[in-house]
Amino acid sequence: MLFTKGDVPSVAAVLRTLTSFCDWSGLLANPDKTYIYFGGVANDVKHQILLLTGFSEGTFAFIYLGVPLHSSRNSFDTYGTLIHKIQTHLHHWTTKFFSFAGRAQLLNSVIFGLTNFWCATVLLPKKIVKIINKLCKDFFWNQEDGHRKLVFKSWSDIYSPWNEGGIDIKELLS
Incomplete structure:
Protein backbone atom coordinates (compact mmCIF):
# COMPACT_ATOMS: atom_id res chain seq x y z
CA MET A 1 0.00 0.00 0.00
CA PHE A 60 -14.15 1.06 -0.43
CA ALA A 61 -14.66 -1.21 1.54
CA PHE A 62 -12.04 -3.81 0.76
CA ILE A 63 -9.99 -6.34 2.70
CA TYR A 64 -6.26 -5.79 3.05
CA LEU A 65 -4.20 -8.50 4.81
CA GLY A 66 -7.38 -9.88 6.35
CA VAL A 67 -8.55 -6.55 7.80
CA PRO A 68 -11.55 -4.77 6.27
CA LEU A 69 -10.75 -1.15 5.41
CA HIS A 70 -13.43 1.52 4.98
CA SER A 71 -13.42 5.17 4.08
CA SER A 72 -15.90 5.90 6.85
CA ARG A 73 -16.23 4.90 10.48
CA ASN A 74 -16.35 1.15 10.99
CA SER A 75 -19.64 -0.32 12.16
CA PHE A 76 -20.04 -3.10 14.72
CA ASP A 77 -20.55 -5.58 11.86
CA THR A 78 -17.10 -4.75 10.46
CA TYR A 79 -15.49 -6.58 13.35
CA GLY A 80 -17.50 -9.77 12.74
CA THR A 81 -14.56 -11.13 10.74
CA LEU A 82 -12.23 -10.80 13.73
CA ILE A 83 -14.76 -12.30 16.16
CA HIS A 84 -15.41 -15.18 13.75
CA LYS A 85 -11.67 -15.91 13.37
CA ILE A 86 -11.22 -15.95 17.13
CA GLN A 87 -14.28 -18.16 17.66
CA THR A 88 -13.02 -20.58 14.99
CA HIS A 89 -9.61 -20.87 16.68
CA LEU A 90 -11.12 -21.31 20.13
CA HIS A 91 -13.71 -23.83 18.95
CA HIS A 92 -10.99 -25.91 17.28
CA TRP A 93 -8.85 -25.83 20.42
CA THR A 94 -11.67 -26.87 22.77
CA THR A 95 -11.56 -30.36 21.25
CA LYS A 96 -7.94 -30.70 22.44
CA PHE A 97 -6.73 -31.34 25.98
CA PHE A 98 -4.54 -28.44 27.06
CA SER A 99 -3.17 -27.57 30.48
CA PHE A 100 -3.80 -24.11 31.90
CA ALA A 101 -0.31 -23.10 30.78
CA GLY A 102 -1.04 -24.42 27.27
CA ARG A 103 -4.29 -22.47 27.11
CA ALA A 104 -2.53 -19.34 28.36
CA GLN A 105 0.18 -19.73 25.70
CA LEU A 106 -2.42 -20.10 22.92
CA LEU A 107 -4.30 -17.02 24.11
CA ASN A 108 -1.14 -14.92 24.46
CA SER A 109 0.46 -15.92 21.19
CA VAL A 110 -2.37 -16.56 18.73
CA ILE A 111 -5.49 -14.71 19.89
CA PHE A 112 -3.79 -11.62 21.26
CA GLY A 113 -1.37 -11.60 18.34
CA LEU A 114 -4.31 -11.60 15.92
CA THR A 115 -6.04 -8.88 17.92
CA ASN A 116 -2.88 -6.76 18.08
CA PHE A 117 -2.50 -7.08 14.31
CA TRP A 118 -6.01 -5.66 13.90
CA CYS A 119 -5.29 -2.94 16.47
CA ALA A 120 -2.33 -1.80 14.39
CA THR A 121 -4.77 -1.06 11.56
CA VAL A 122 -8.07 -0.10 13.18
CA LEU A 123 -9.20 1.05 16.60
CA LEU A 124 -11.28 -1.68 18.24
CA PRO A 125 -14.37 -0.48 20.11
CA LYS A 126 -14.67 -1.39 23.80
CA LYS A 127 -17.68 -3.57 23.03
CA ILE A 128 -15.59 -5.74 20.67
CA VAL A 129 -12.71 -5.94 23.15
CA LYS A 130 -15.12 -7.06 25.88
CA ILE A 131 -16.50 -9.78 23.59
CA ILE A 132 -12.95 -10.98 22.83
CA ASN A 133 -12.06 -10.99 26.54
CA LYS A 134 -15.20 -13.02 27.31
CA LEU A 135 -14.39 -15.54 24.58
CA CYS A 136 -10.85 -15.92 25.93
CA LYS A 137 -12.06 -16.22 29.51
CA ASP A 138 -14.59 -18.90 28.57
CA PHE A 139 -11.93 -20.80 26.63
CA PHE A 140 -9.44 -20.58 29.46
CA TRP A 141 -11.92 -21.90 32.01
CA ASN A 142 -13.25 -24.45 29.51
CA GLN A 143 -16.77 -23.04 29.79
CA GLU A 144 -19.32 -24.05 27.21
CA ASP A 145 -22.86 -22.72 26.79
CA GLY A 146 -22.57 -20.67 29.99
CA HIS A 147 -21.96 -23.75 32.18
CA ARG A 148 -19.39 -22.87 34.77
CA LYS A 149 -16.63 -25.25 35.66
CA LEU A 150 -14.67 -25.34 38.89
CA VAL A 151 -12.24 -22.43 38.99
CA PHE A 152 -9.07 -22.38 41.04
CA LYS A 153 -8.11 -18.72 40.71
CA SER A 154 -9.95 -15.49 40.10
CA TRP A 155 -9.74 -14.03 36.62
CA SER A 156 -7.88 -10.97 37.90
CA ASP A 157 -5.20 -13.28 39.36
CA ILE A 158 -4.84 -14.98 35.99
CA TYR A 159 -3.88 -11.64 34.44
CA SER A 160 -1.12 -11.18 37.02
CA PRO A 161 2.50 -11.70 35.99
CA TRP A 162 4.25 -15.01 36.74
CA ASN A 163 6.23 -13.54 39.64
CA GLU A 164 2.95 -12.49 41.33
CA GLY A 165 1.39 -15.96 41.03
CA GLY A 166 -0.57 -15.38 37.83
CA ILE A 167 -0.38 -17.01 34.43
CA ASP A 168 0.65 -13.78 32.71
CA ILE A 169 -2.22 -13.58 30.21
CA LYS A 170 -2.35 -10.14 28.64
CA GLU A 171 -5.68 -8.39 29.15
CA LEU A 172 -6.97 -6.41 26.21
CA LEU A 173 -9.11 -4.08 28.28
CA SER A 174 -9.42 -3.72 32.02
Missing part, protein backbone atom coordinates in the same frame (compact mmCIF):
# COMPACT_ATOMS: atom_id res chain seq x y z
CA LEU A 2 1.39 3.37 -0.99
CA PHE A 3 -0.02 6.73 0.04
CA THR A 4 0.43 10.02 -1.74
CA LYS A 5 -1.08 13.44 -2.01
CA GLY A 6 -3.99 13.43 -4.45
CA ASP A 7 -2.38 15.42 -7.24
CA VAL A 8 -0.68 14.54 -10.51
CA PRO A 9 2.91 15.60 -9.58
CA SER A 10 2.86 13.47 -6.40
CA VAL A 11 1.53 10.42 -8.23
CA ALA A 12 4.09 10.93 -11.00
CA ALA A 13 6.88 10.97 -8.38
CA VAL A 14 5.60 7.68 -6.93
CA LEU A 15 5.46 6.17 -10.43
CA ARG A 16 9.07 7.20 -11.07
CA THR A 17 10.08 5.50 -7.81
CA LEU A 18 8.13 2.36 -8.78
CA THR A 19 9.83 2.35 -12.19
CA SER A 20 13.24 2.65 -10.54
CA PHE A 21 12.30 -0.20 -8.19
CA CYS A 22 11.19 -2.27 -11.19
CA ASP A 23 14.50 -1.66 -12.99
CA TRP A 24 16.43 -2.68 -9.88
CA SER A 25 14.37 -5.70 -8.79
CA GLY A 26 12.54 -6.87 -11.88
CA LEU A 27 9.22 -6.67 -10.01
CA LEU A 28 6.39 -4.80 -11.70
CA ALA A 29 2.99 -3.71 -10.41
CA ASN A 30 0.26 -5.72 -12.15
CA PRO A 31 -2.25 -3.20 -13.62
CA ASP A 32 -5.02 -5.82 -13.42
CA LYS A 33 -4.53 -6.24 -9.67
CA THR A 34 -3.51 -2.71 -8.69
CA TYR A 35 -6.12 -0.15 -7.68
CA ILE A 36 -6.08 3.50 -6.75
CA TYR A 37 -8.35 4.74 -3.97
CA PHE A 38 -9.25 8.40 -3.87
CA GLY A 39 -10.42 10.57 -1.04
CA GLY A 40 -11.38 14.19 -1.60
CA VAL A 41 -9.90 14.39 -5.11
CA ALA A 42 -11.66 16.29 -7.90
CA ASN A 43 -13.00 14.19 -10.79
CA ASP A 44 -10.76 15.83 -13.42
CA VAL A 45 -7.65 15.13 -11.31
CA LYS A 46 -8.83 11.53 -10.77
CA HIS A 47 -9.16 11.10 -14.52
CA GLN A 48 -5.63 12.48 -15.14
CA ILE A 49 -4.13 10.20 -12.47
CA LEU A 50 -5.92 7.13 -13.83
CA LEU A 51 -4.66 7.90 -17.35
CA LEU A 52 -1.12 8.49 -16.07
CA THR A 53 -0.93 5.24 -14.07
CA GLY A 54 -3.03 2.88 -16.17
CA PHE A 55 -4.53 1.50 -12.96
CA SER A 56 -8.22 1.13 -12.13
CA GLU A 57 -10.08 3.05 -9.46
CA GLY A 58 -10.89 0.92 -6.42
CA THR A 59 -13.90 1.29 -4.19
Whole structure:
Protein backbone atom coordinates (compact mmCIF):
# COMPACT_ATOMS: atom_id res chain seq x y z
CA MET A 1 0.00 0.00 0.00
CA LEU A 2 1.39 3.37 -0.99
CA PHE A 3 -0.02 6.73 0.04
CA THR A 4 0.43 10.02 -1.74
CA LYS A 5 -1.08 13.44 -2.01
CA GLY A 6 -3.99 13.43 -4.45
CA ASP A 7 -2.38 15.42 -7.24
CA VAL A 8 -0.68 14.54 -10.51
CA PRO A 9 2.91 15.60 -9.58
CA SER A 10 2.86 13.47 -6.40
CA VAL A 11 1.53 10.42 -8.23
CA ALA A 12 4.09 10.93 -11.00
CA ALA A 13 6.88 10.97 -8.38
CA VAL A 14 5.60 7.68 -6.93
CA LEU A 15 5.46 6.17 -10.43
CA ARG A 16 9.07 7.20 -11.07
CA THR A 17 10.08 5.50 -7.81
CA LEU A 18 8.13 2.36 -8.78
CA THR A 19 9.83 2.35 -12.19
CA SER A 20 13.24 2.65 -10.54
CA PHE A 21 12.30 -0.20 -8.19
CA CYS A 22 11.19 -2.27 -11.19
CA ASP A 23 14.50 -1.66 -12.99
CA TRP A 24 16.43 -2.68 -9.88
CA SER A 25 14.37 -5.70 -8.79
CA GLY A 26 12.54 -6.87 -11.88
CA LEU A 27 9.22 -6.67 -10.01
CA LEU A 28 6.39 -4.80 -11.70
CA ALA A 29 2.99 -3.71 -10.41
CA ASN A 30 0.26 -5.72 -12.15
CA PRO A 31 -2.25 -3.20 -13.62
CA ASP A 32 -5.02 -5.82 -13.42
CA LYS A 33 -4.53 -6.24 -9.67
CA THR A 34 -3.51 -2.71 -8.69
CA TYR A 35 -6.12 -0.15 -7.68
CA ILE A 36 -6.08 3.50 -6.75
CA TYR A 37 -8.35 4.74 -3.97
CA PHE A 38 -9.25 8.40 -3.87
CA GLY A 39 -10.42 10.57 -1.04
CA GLY A 40 -11.38 14.19 -1.60
CA VAL A 41 -9.90 14.39 -5.11
CA ALA A 42 -11.66 16.29 -7.90
CA ASN A 43 -13.00 14.19 -10.79
CA ASP A 44 -10.76 15.83 -13.42
CA VAL A 45 -7.65 15.13 -11.31
CA LYS A 46 -8.83 11.53 -10.77
CA HIS A 47 -9.16 11.10 -14.52
CA GLN A 48 -5.63 12.48 -15.14
CA ILE A 49 -4.13 10.20 -12.47
CA LEU A 50 -5.92 7.13 -13.83
CA LEU A 51 -4.66 7.90 -17.35
CA LEU A 52 -1.12 8.49 -16.07
CA THR A 53 -0.93 5.24 -14.07
CA GLY A 54 -3.03 2.88 -16.17
CA PHE A 55 -4.53 1.50 -12.96
CA SER A 56 -8.22 1.13 -12.13
CA GLU A 57 -10.08 3.05 -9.46
CA GLY A 58 -10.89 0.92 -6.42
CA THR A 59 -13.90 1.29 -4.19
CA PHE A 60 -14.15 1.06 -0.43
CA ALA A 61 -14.66 -1.21 1.54
CA PHE A 62 -12.04 -3.81 0.76
CA ILE A 63 -9.99 -6.34 2.70
CA TYR A 64 -6.26 -5.79 3.05
CA LEU A 65 -4.20 -8.50 4.81
CA GLY A 66 -7.38 -9.88 6.35
CA VAL A 67 -8.55 -6.55 7.80
CA PRO A 68 -11.55 -4.77 6.27
CA LEU A 69 -10.75 -1.15 5.41
CA HIS A 70 -13.43 1.52 4.98
CA SER A 71 -13.42 5.17 4.08
CA SER A 72 -15.90 5.90 6.85
CA ARG A 73 -16.23 4.90 10.48
CA ASN A 74 -16.35 1.15 10.99
CA SER A 75 -19.64 -0.32 12.16
CA PHE A 76 -20.04 -3.10 14.72
CA ASP A 77 -20.55 -5.58 11.86
CA THR A 78 -17.10 -4.75 10.46
CA TYR A 79 -15.49 -6.58 13.35
CA GLY A 80 -17.50 -9.77 12.74
CA THR A 81 -14.56 -11.13 10.74
CA LEU A 82 -12.23 -10.80 13.73
CA ILE A 83 -14.76 -12.30 16.16
CA HIS A 84 -15.41 -15.18 13.75
CA LYS A 85 -11.67 -15.91 13.37
CA ILE A 86 -11.22 -15.95 17.13
CA GLN A 87 -14.28 -18.16 17.66
CA THR A 88 -13.02 -20.58 14.99
CA HIS A 89 -9.61 -20.87 16.68
CA LEU A 90 -11.12 -21.31 20.13
CA HIS A 91 -13.71 -23.83 18.95
CA HIS A 92 -10.99 -25.91 17.28
CA TRP A 93 -8.85 -25.83 20.42
CA THR A 94 -11.67 -26.87 22.77
CA THR A 95 -11.56 -30.36 21.25
CA LYS A 96 -7.94 -30.70 22.44
CA PHE A 97 -6.73 -31.34 25.98
CA PHE A 98 -4.54 -28.44 27.06
CA SER A 99 -3.17 -27.57 30.48
CA PHE A 100 -3.80 -24.11 31.90
CA ALA A 101 -0.31 -23.10 30.78
CA GLY A 102 -1.04 -24.42 27.27
CA ARG A 103 -4.29 -22.47 27.11
CA ALA A 104 -2.53 -19.34 28.36
CA GLN A 105 0.18 -19.73 25.70
CA LEU A 106 -2.42 -20.10 22.92
CA LEU A 107 -4.30 -17.02 24.11
CA ASN A 108 -1.14 -14.92 24.46
CA SER A 109 0.46 -15.92 21.19
CA VAL A 110 -2.37 -16.56 18.73
CA ILE A 111 -5.49 -14.71 19.89
CA PHE A 112 -3.79 -11.62 21.26
CA GLY A 113 -1.37 -11.60 18.34
CA LEU A 114 -4.31 -11.60 15.92
CA THR A 115 -6.04 -8.88 17.92
CA ASN A 116 -2.88 -6.76 18.08
CA PHE A 117 -2.50 -7.08 14.31
CA TRP A 118 -6.01 -5.66 13.90
CA CYS A 119 -5.29 -2.94 16.47
CA ALA A 120 -2.33 -1.80 14.39
CA THR A 121 -4.77 -1.06 11.56
CA VAL A 122 -8.07 -0.10 13.18
CA LEU A 123 -9.20 1.05 16.60
CA LEU A 124 -11.28 -1.68 18.24
CA PRO A 125 -14.37 -0.48 20.11
CA LYS A 126 -14.67 -1.39 23.80
CA LYS A 127 -17.68 -3.57 23.03
CA ILE A 128 -15.59 -5.74 20.67
CA VAL A 129 -12.71 -5.94 23.15
CA LYS A 130 -15.12 -7.06 25.88
CA ILE A 131 -16.50 -9.78 23.59
CA ILE A 132 -12.95 -10.98 22.83
CA ASN A 133 -12.06 -10.99 26.54
CA LYS A 134 -15.20 -13.02 27.31
CA LEU A 135 -14.39 -15.54 24.58
CA CYS A 136 -10.85 -15.92 25.93
CA LYS A 137 -12.06 -16.22 29.51
CA ASP A 138 -14.59 -18.90 28.57
CA PHE A 139 -11.93 -20.80 26.63
CA PHE A 140 -9.44 -20.58 29.46
CA TRP A 141 -11.92 -21.90 32.01
CA ASN A 142 -13.25 -24.45 29.51
CA GLN A 143 -16.77 -23.04 29.79
CA GLU A 144 -19.32 -24.05 27.21
CA ASP A 145 -22.86 -22.72 26.79
CA GLY A 146 -22.57 -20.67 29.99
CA HIS A 147 -21.96 -23.75 32.18
CA ARG A 148 -19.39 -22.87 34.77
CA LYS A 149 -16.63 -25.25 35.66
CA LEU A 150 -14.67 -25.34 38.89
CA VAL A 151 -12.24 -22.43 38.99
CA PHE A 152 -9.07 -22.38 41.04
CA LYS A 153 -8.11 -18.72 40.71
CA SER A 154 -9.95 -15.49 40.10
CA TRP A 155 -9.74 -14.03 36.62
CA SER A 156 -7.88 -10.97 37.90
CA ASP A 157 -5.20 -13.28 39.36
CA ILE A 158 -4.84 -14.98 35.99
CA TYR A 159 -3.88 -11.64 34.44
CA SER A 160 -1.12 -11.18 37.02
CA PRO A 161 2.50 -11.70 35.99
CA TRP A 162 4.25 -15.01 36.74
CA ASN A 163 6.23 -13.54 39.64
CA GLU A 164 2.95 -12.49 41.33
CA GLY A 165 1.39 -15.96 41.03
CA GLY A 166 -0.57 -15.38 37.83
CA ILE A 167 -0.38 -17.01 34.43
CA ASP A 168 0.65 -13.78 32.71
CA ILE A 169 -2.22 -13.58 30.21
CA LYS A 170 -2.35 -10.14 28.64
CA GLU A 171 -5.68 -8.39 29.15
CA LEU A 172 -6.97 -6.41 26.21
CA LEU A 173 -9.11 -4.08 28.28
CA SER A 174 -9.42 -3.72 32.02
